[in-house]
Amino acid sequence: MATIEHWIGGEFTAGTSQRRGPVFNPATGEQQHEVVLGAPEDVDAAVAAAKAAFGSWSQASLSKRTKILFAFRELVNAHVKELAEIISDEHGKVLSDAAGEVQRGLEVIEFACGIPQLLKGSYSDQASTGVDVFSFREPLGVCAGITPFNFPAMVPMWMHPVAIACGNTFVLKPSERDPGASNYVAGLWRRAGLPDGVFNVVHGDKTAVDALLQHPDVAAVSFVGSTPIARYIHQQATAGGKRVQALGGAKNHAVVLPDADLDFAAAQLSAAAFGSAGERCMAISAAVAVGKAGDALMSVLSRKAADVVVGAGRDPRSEMGPVITSAAKERIESLIGTGEQQGARVLVDGRGIKVPGHENGFFVGPTVIDRVGTGMDVYTEEIFGPVLSVVRADDVDTAIEVINGNPYGNGTAIFTNDGEAARRFQRGVRVGMIGINVPIPVPMAYYSFGGWKDSLFGEHHIHGPEGIAFYTRGKVVTSRWPHVSTPIEASLHFPTS
Numbered sequence: 476m477a478t479i480e481h482w483i484g485g486e487f488t489a490g491t492s493q494r495r496g497p498v499f500n501p502a503t504g505e506q507q508h509e510v511v512l513g514a515p516e517d518v519d520a521a522v523a524a525a526k527a528a529f530g531s532w533s534q535a536s537l538s539k540r541t542k543i544l545f546a547f548r549e550l551v552n553a554h555v556k557e558l559a560e561i562i563s564d565e566h567g568k569v570l571s572d573a574a575g576e577v578q579r580g581l582e583v584i585e586f587a588c589g590i591p592q593l594l595k596g597s598y599s600d601q602a603s604t605g606v607d608v609f610s611f612r613e614p615l616g617v618c619a620g621i622t623p624f625n626f627p628a629m630v631p632m633w634m635h636p637v638a639i640a641c642g643n644t645f646v647l648k649p650s651e652r653d654p655g656a657s658n659y660v661a662g663l664w665r666r667a668g669l670p671d672g673v674f675n676v677v678h679g680d681k682t683a684v685d686a687l688l689q690h691p692d693v694a695a696v697s698f699v700g701s702t703p704i705a706r707y708i709h710q711q712a713t714a715g716g717k718r719v720q721a722l723g724g725a726k727n728h729a730v731v732l733p734d735a736d737l738d739f740a741a742a743q744l745s746a747a748a749f750g751s752a753g754e755r756c757m758a759i760s761a762a763v764a765v766g767k768a769g770d771a772l773m774s775v776l777s778r779k780a781a782d783v784v785v786g787a788g789r790d791p792r793s794e795m796g797p798v799i800t801s802a803a804k805e806r807i808e809s810l811i812g813t814g815e816q817q818g819a820r821v822l823v824d825g826r827g828i829k830v831p832g833h834e835n836g837f838f839v840g841p842t843v844i845d846r847v848g849t850g851m852d853v854y855t856e857e858i859f860g861p862v863l864s865v866v867r868a869d870d871v872d873t874a875i876e877v878i879n880g881n882p883y884g885n886g887t888a889i890f891t892n893d894g895e896a897a898r899r900f901q902r903g904v905r906v907g908m909i910g911i912n913v914p915i916p917v918p919m920a921y922y923s924f925g926g927w928k929d930s931l932f933g934e935h936h937i938h939g940p941e942g943i944a945f946y947t948r949g950k951v952v953t954s955r956w957p958h959v960s961t962p963i964e965a966s967l968h969f970p971t972s
């Protein structure tokens with residue numbers, strides 16, 4: 476069994492802590508690796524390495540940084556398969572989906588390759604007589620990233636390529652459940668020519684996270700994970716004077732209007748609810764069936780859900796893999812039971828599913844629960860599994876009210892052919908990312924990703940222009956060069972014209 480170690484200052488190290496955590500293969504239910512769980516001293520070592528590297532990296536020319544980013548892009552692109560295999564083995568998602576996750580991460584690296592353009596400041600010639608004003612942005616210092624299990628490559632790539640391109644150094648604390656991809660990525664950064672200490676990985680749990688939050692040399696924290704932890708990270712890190720963006724959990728609704736193409740909508744909903752076993756922060760976990768769409772939609776959707784091929788992520792026939800842990804499986808199955816007890820109708824039941832050859836895997840089958848009330852646990856809880864709860868509504872305005880009554884505001888979608896209803900929807904929902912006939916509206920890398928309400932704490936969304944703003948701070952220079960032939964008088968009052 477391999478031990479997954481920290482990557483600090485360009486070297487693997489077991490660090491000082493004796494604590495270890497198990498890394499399972501969710502398809503077999505067996506432990507495949509152990510991961511070191513860092514102590515505060517290990518965080519100190521990683522932050523010290525990042526701090527030492529900041530001096531020269533923050534001064535590296537834009538052309539040097541760009542060359543390394545392009546090289547990193549090429550290396551990640553050449554190793555999508557290897558990364559996808561690590562992800563699939565530790566997370567459970569099917570290989571094609573794991574490769575898709577790396578692809579979305581690559582798009583952020585490609586965005587960061589444009590850093591000379593992205594960091595251009597502004598210049599106002601002759602703002603006053605003989606006076607010019609210009610602005611530019613500088614890196615912050617050591618930035619930390621704390622990431623969730625569900626996208627072990629993509630979510631860290633929302634952060635480190637942008638932070639590093641801006642001239643910062645970075646300490647990543649990935650999820651302890653699937654930590655392998657981060658070490659593989661560290662090796663690619665090194666091969667791309669990134670100086671040692673610019674990108675570091677500390678593995679661990681709450682102990683390592685708290686040490687990062689309290690460290691005086693960490694300037695900024697990017698977090699992606701569940702809402703209670705996001706709220707905690709935001710409170711702790713801002714109290715320590717750090718800049719923070721903390722993205723939390725979600726309950727993403729898809730509204731289906733009666734005029735929509737119901738076959739199309741059902742296929743899209745099924746893919747968005749059950750892809751990656753529902754373990755996506757942009758998964759559709761609640762459908763709002765409007766008026767006459769309801770019964771017809773339920774019959775197509777139930778068929779589609781029952782047709783999903785569940786199996787090991789490495790099996791090319793599988794469309795959906797297991798969930799992350801046996802505890803997650805138990806929790807999801809128990810919530811389905813609670814939904815039933817509270818009066819909802821389980822149309823497709825994924826409990827107790829067995830995959831031949833993988834009897835101990837953490838599998839839950841696609842589940843569709845109809846007639847869900849907004850007070851029921853299956854609606855109020857973020858289930859984070861392959862469970863689609865269906866709420867009925869009379870019209871689009873009621874559907875918008877349902878969405879706005881939910882504490883989360885990450886993503887949402889509408890299926891319709893009615894442009895006026897879609898426009899009312901896009902303007903009326905209090906949600907950060909909206910799809911119109913697009914079930915998972917993840918913004919492209921050159922836009923910024925982020926939700927509203929309990930789905931994001933802090934002011935900045937992640938990657939895209941807001942990512943650049945997050946990882947830099949601005950300076951504005953007002954300058955003049957007096958000449959002996961044009962004397963300038965000093966005045967004690969503000970000029971009035």
Ligand code: NAD
Nearest residue numbers: 622623624649650680681684700701704722723724725756
């Ligand atoms: P999580 O909140 O349990 O863990 C996220 C990170 O926080 C991990 O690195 C973990 O080690 C650390 N952590 C966990 N408990 C902690 C504690 N008590 N104190 C300090 N640090 C702690 O989330 P998860 O289960 O890994 O991921 C799933 C969650 O992430 C879901 O809620 C999902 O919606 C959310 N998510 C959100 C987005 C988004 O963009 N908004 C994207 C992906 C995932």
